[in-house]
Amino acid sequence: MTSLDPHAVASEWLNAFRSAVASADVDAFVNLFLPSGWLRDHLSFQWDLKSLRGHDNLKAYLSEQVDDRTRLARAGIHDVRLQMSSTLGPPIAFPIPSEPAEKGVQSAFEFGLIAPPALGRGLFRLVQDFNGNWKALAVSLILEDIKGHEESRDRPLGLFPDLSTYEEVKAKQLAAIDQDPTVLIIGAEQTGMMCAVRLRQLGVRALIIDKNPTVGHVWRNRYPNLTTQTTAHHCSMLYQPWPTTYPKYIGKDKVADFLEFYAKAQDLRIWLSSTTEDPPVYDQEKRRWKATVNRDGQKVYIEPSHIILAAGSGPANMPKVEGMSDFAGSVYHSDEHRGAAPFTGKRVLVVGSGNAAHDLCIDFVAKGASSVTMVQRGSTCVASANAVDKHVFGITFNEKYAIEDADFLSNSMPPGLGLEMAITSGTARFKAMDKDLFDGLTKAGLKLTWELTPGGGEVGFQGYTIALTTAGTMLDRGCGELIIDGKVKVKNGEIVRFEKGGVVFDDGRKADADVVVYATGYLSVLENIKSIFGESILDRIGAQIEGVDDGGEMRKAYRSTGQPGFWIGMGPFAHGRFFSKRLALQILADELGLSSVGHGKLQGTK
The missing domain is CATH 3.10.450.50 (Nuclear Transport Factor 2; Chain: A,)
Structure with a gap:
């Protein structure tokens, strides 16, 4: 041979x-x-x-x-x-x-x-x-x-012919952004900041506004045991990776601290405690937005050419259930969970079986709740962090690759092909590696699935990542063992009614409870869009934002939304890092007049 x-x-x-x-x-x-x-x-x-x-x-x-x-x-x-x-x-x-x-x-x-x-x-x-x-x-x-507008990759000199200091030059640059931003970015978490840095490196002025008082506010105000869901290398920030002394899975406060430092280190212009006053209006003739920003109590009028919504997901998805107001215990969404310590000795129900539910169940067990039950409303796609690390991050995002090369390698794979490969062989490898985990979870009553749609093929964790950005998954980093050992019970079904001392399920069974936490995710980002731009924008962008098109590309994120000058940035760290370049290039091309001629977009993207 x-x-x-x-x-x-x-x-x-x-x-x-x-x-x-x-x-x-x-x-x-x-x-x-x-x-x-x-x-x-x-x-x-x-x-x-x-x-x-x-x-x-x-x-x-x-x-x-x-x-x-x-x-x-x-x-x-x-x-x-x-x-x-x-x-x-x-x-x-x-x-x-x-x-x-x-x-x-x-x-x-x-x-x-x-x-x-x-x-x-x-x-x-x-x-x-x-x-x-x-x-x-x-x-x-x-x-x-x-060509002629290449991304700046070399380290800047930091010395200036007119003998200005770095601080003086930076002050002029930030003042220019304040006076005439080309791009307004709404949202100062990781995606918004990476988009702003990427644009700056292409010579485009970007202003970020955020309703919160500090950068990293969203991370800092989540539940105590939240960490990055994937490895540190995979979650690297653009141009400024995590120090090698940081752990593989980084705690939420450490992430928040780093994001605050990132904003300063990257010289970003961010207006905090700031929101748009009224729905921005797009002037088709001038190809600019007319927007008034409430900057910490002061109204400022700006006319950016582009607006990027980088505000993540929509509002918390908190179901309204009959009798909820009659419940004598505590009931809230996981977004409001500030730790399980106050609930030592309490009977806890966690509604949901995804990553947030996984983390909250661990927190309640660790802090001594008398009982913890995961209420599973539908089948869940589970994978162990060990298997994902070995088959995904240990290969494509191995730290021997520079992060830009790892991003390129990962995104060189057409997502539709990724789904095909998951069905033919990838999911089988995951299932074999996690067999003991899956057998134990099934025995404990957790319903598992590897299909996006019944009969559509077992795409597994990889497929859920491509099509749903991990929604509907549980990346197991400890809760699986607690379920198998009986420290976290599993109840299948929906809560249909609250009573003073507990809940009633759709099968008629009752459960006593002192605490009910809904780890039920978030509504569509469409809710954020409507709240900022008004309902009328749906006539141009449509009602389907999340998900993927026929080829597996993200439906609306980092590409034309249908509304000129309006873009959406969303997804995990890796999405923001890689796709911020694609978005920045489209904006640069628009500013250079390149996107208005033959290299235009096809119509009718599904």
């Missing part, structure tokens, strides 16, 4: 790719893919995020006429070469998940674009077809920089 030479395979395939794009030959380009192969296009062929599967879809997309040329011809991909200098290293072989004995080849590469004049980065994953030919399982093409 001939040994595999990944560099030779990658070079030969990339030569064919180079030839196809040079001649703008759509058929030759498409034939480089498996019949079921995927293309992930982030701003390279249009100002949008798009993933497509299969020869017919690829051909229709690349053949579409833009400025009297095919989309492929107009892009003008050139200067294609293997990328060898990143921490991802040279081309490598990888085991094919569905056929572990077989190997594929993956490699990063670089390219240029003519329209828009830009630089990009790509990654291909190759496998052999039935004839032994190397074909692309997936190719990503990610626009990285607009």
Whole structure:
């Protein structure tokens, strides 16, 4: 058997790719893919995020006429070469998940674009077809920089020709933002700040406002045992990762402290205790918003070209249940949980079976509640932190990779392909690794699922992460053992009525309780949008914000919402870190007049 030479395979395939794009030959380009192969296009062929599967879809997309040329011809991909200098290293072989004995080849590469004049980065994953030919399982093409407006990556000198001090220069820059911000960002937590820093590095002025009195307020005011749900490297802040002395899972107060420092260290302009007074109005002719901000009691009028809503999820989802006001104990949403210490010796019901419920049950057990019961309303997708660490963070987000390379590697995978791979092999690996955990939870009465929809295939934790940003999951870091050991009981069903000393479930059974906590998540971010912009904006952006489109890309986040000049940033740290660049590039292109011509967005994104 001939040994595999990944560099030779990658070079030969990339030569064919180079030839196809040079001649703008759509058929030759498409034939480089498996019949079921995927293309992930982030701003390279249009100002949008798009993933497509299969020869017919690829051909229709690349053949579409833009400025009297095919989309492929107009892009003008050139200067294609293997990328060898990143921490991802040279081309490598990888085991094919569905056929572990077989190997594929993956490699990063670089390219240029003519329209828009830009630089990009790509990654291909190759496998052999039935004839032994190397074909692309997936190719990503990610626009990285607009020529002449490249993201500043070098360390600034800090010395100035006019002999100004750094503080004087910074004061002028912040004053310019106050007077005429190009972008208004609503929300000063991690996503909003990373968007602002990214924009600044592209030369775009961004002002952040936040209704809270301090940066990190949301983190600081959550329940005491909250930590980052994923590893420190995966949760890195843009340009400023956590110190290596920080733990793998970082406590909420430490996160809040770091965010406060981040705002200062990155020289961000943030107006705290500030909100928009009335719904901002978009002036179509001037292409600017008219907005009045209540800045800590003072009204300030501004006209930004863009507004980014980075205010996270919507309000707490607190059900209203018959008799709740008659309950003699405490009932509240997990958002208001400030610790279980006051409830030592109490009988506790935690409604929900996701990550917040997991954490609260641990807190109540640790602080000596007399009984703790998790009320599970529907099946839950569970994975152990150990399995996720081994199969996800230990591979893609291994600390041997610079965080920008890890982000690139992770997001080079078309999300739809990620779902397919989870169904064919990924979920099976998780289930095998966590078999004892799942058997114990099932025996204890916790209902488990790995499907997004009945009969839709077992996508598991990876699939929930792609499609629902982990909603409906429980990443087990200790509560599973408490459930198996009987320290946390499980009750399936819904509370339909409160009584003075307890609750009644939908099966008619009763439970005595002193405390009921609803760990039931949050309403849609749509509620925040309506409260800021009014109901009328729904005529332009629609009512579906969260979730993914047909190709698996986020439906509205970090891409066109349908309302000019209005953008949404949301999701975990990793989303804000990577997709802030895609969003910033779209805003920069709009400011440069590049997005109003042929490189425009396709209509009708679902």
